[in-house]
Amino acid sequence: MSEIKSLIEKIQKFNHDRDWEQFHNPKDLAIALNIETSELLELFLWKRGDDVDIEKIKEELADIFTFALNFAGKFDLDVVTIIEEKMEKNAKKYPVEKAKGTSKKYDEL
Amino acid sequence: MSEIKSLIEKIQKFNHDRDWEQFHNPKDLAIALNIETSELLELFLWKRGDDVDIEKIKEELADIFTFALNFAGKFDLDVVTIIEEKMEKNAKKYPVEKAKGTSKKYDEL
Amino acid sequence: MSEIKSLIEKIQKFNHDRDWEQFHNPKDLAIALNIETSELLELFLWKRGDDVDIEKIKEELADIFTFALNFAGKFDLDVVTIIEEKMEKNAKKYPVEKAKGTSKKYDEL
Amino acid sequence: MSEIKSLIEKIQKFNHDRDWEQFHNPKDLAIALNIETSELLELFLWKRGDDVDIEKIKEELADIFTFALNFAGKFDLDVVTIIEEKMEKNAKKYPVEKAKGTSKKYDEL
Numbered sequence: 001m002s003e004i005k006s007l008i009e010k011i012q013k014f015n016h017d018r019d020w021e022q023f024h025n026p027k028d029l030a031i032a033l034n035i036e037t038s039e040l041l042e043l044f045l046w047k048r049g050d051d052v053d054i055e056k057i058k059e060e061l062a063d064i065f066t067f068a069l070n071f072a073g074k075f076d077l078d079v080v081t082i083i084e085e086k087m088e089k090n091a092k093k094y095p096v097e098k099a100k101g102t103s104k105k106y107d108e109l
Numbered sequence: 110m111s112e113i114k115s116l117i118e119k120i121q122k123f124n125h126d127r128d129w130e131q132f133h134n135p136k137d138l139a140i141a142l143n144i145e146t147s148e149l150l151e152l153f154l155w156k157r158g159d160d161v162d163i164e165k166i167k168e169e170l171a172d173i174f175t176f177a178l179n180f181a182g183k184f185d186l187d188v189v190t191i192i193e194e195k196m197e198k199n200a201k202k203y204p205v206e207k208a209k210g211t212s213k214k215y216d217e218l
Numbered sequence: 219m220s221e222i223k224s225l226i227e228k229i230q231k232f233n234h235d236r237d238w239e240q241f242h243n244p245k246d247l248a249i250a251l252n253i254e255t256s257e258l259l260e261l262f263l264w265k266r267g268d269d270v271d272i273e274k275i276k277e278e279l280a281d282i283f284t285f286a287l288n289f290a291g292k293f294d295l296d297v298v299t300i301i302e303e304k305m306e307k308n309a310k311k312y313p314v315e316k317a318k319g320t321s322k323k324y325d326e327l
Numbered sequence: 328m329s330e331i332k333s334l335i336e337k338i339q340k341f342n343h344d345r346d347w348e349q350f351h352n353p354k355d356l357a358i359a360l361n362i363e364t365s366e367l368l369e370l371f372l373w374k375r376g377d378d379v380d381i382e383k384i385k386e387e388l389a390d391i392f393t394f395a396l397n398f399a400g401k402f403d404l405d406v407v408t409i410i411e412e413k414m415e416k417n418a419k420k421y422p423v424e425k426a427k428g429t430s431k432k433y434d435e436l
Binding site: 286 | 363
């Protein structure tokens, strides 16, 4: 089985063992993802970004991946496919010759 | 190469081609992740969660994975390892016999 | 003095007493605001929204107002004016006859 | 009438005219607040914070205040009171002699 599918199955088993699927509707999973990204961001609040606690970063990033994979599992999405499709789309929105060296959004290029 | 490492390399190449590494410091990547999760969440705003646009969901979720993988790449983190370590930790914080069927946080169990 | 200006001055004095202005650049204040809104949102996670803890809501909402007022103070913005100007703009984006009873965004009306 | 109560009434009238109260449950208002703070934050993404578009900042900050005031109105909260109560609490969590010149959280002081 693929590495990512195997992770999704582990996460689903973890939640199934705890009878948590009843809480994990898409809207609340999207809220949970949002909260986790704020917890990651909080590690950088008031800081220049150099003195980070790598152990906390690992934990918060793991939470983000876990909810994102759980979310993908709910909609039976293939993670590799959706990423590659979005990258193709982004490659058109941000062609190298226009986007190189600038952080502007595609509608300002 | 592993499926996830291969995705990270593709993302890094995409950014390298555009000379974007200069913008992708950890703090701004954490901000970007946060913004993307809000865009996913916006798809559910004012809704019950049933009438969702799956194409938009795929795109927003792909953006979240892309920034999370980019972030993991910056710190050279092994995604499978950090998820599995966090799941072990969560298994202790949320033992099945206590956590089953409740959405309470571990400190309220 | 106006009620809102008086609040901003109290908040500025609180921060000045602690020599915190050095941390309160606009970008970090925007991050802080974001984190506080996630903490408010977390009170509703996995819930239908009826069994809320009003004391916690008061505290999180107060934090949001405090950072928003602090932010307004940084840019010397008049809060009443910016709200009224935005409401006028929104009144045009969402004319009553089109927007009544629907939660659609203006570009879908 | 107080400046803030007057703002809340205007916002409530705006929403009532559009029959929007049906969508404005506390959970979705908290989500909306979160989305608006991300839109403010996006103005600073990949930037040092100096080259900001003040007109966009005004609009995003106005949106944040509008949803926060709407939220306060739902729970019939007095904004001045909740802010002052939180400041008293924060004054104890962050006593001047301990908190001066540091951005540490109260539990690390």
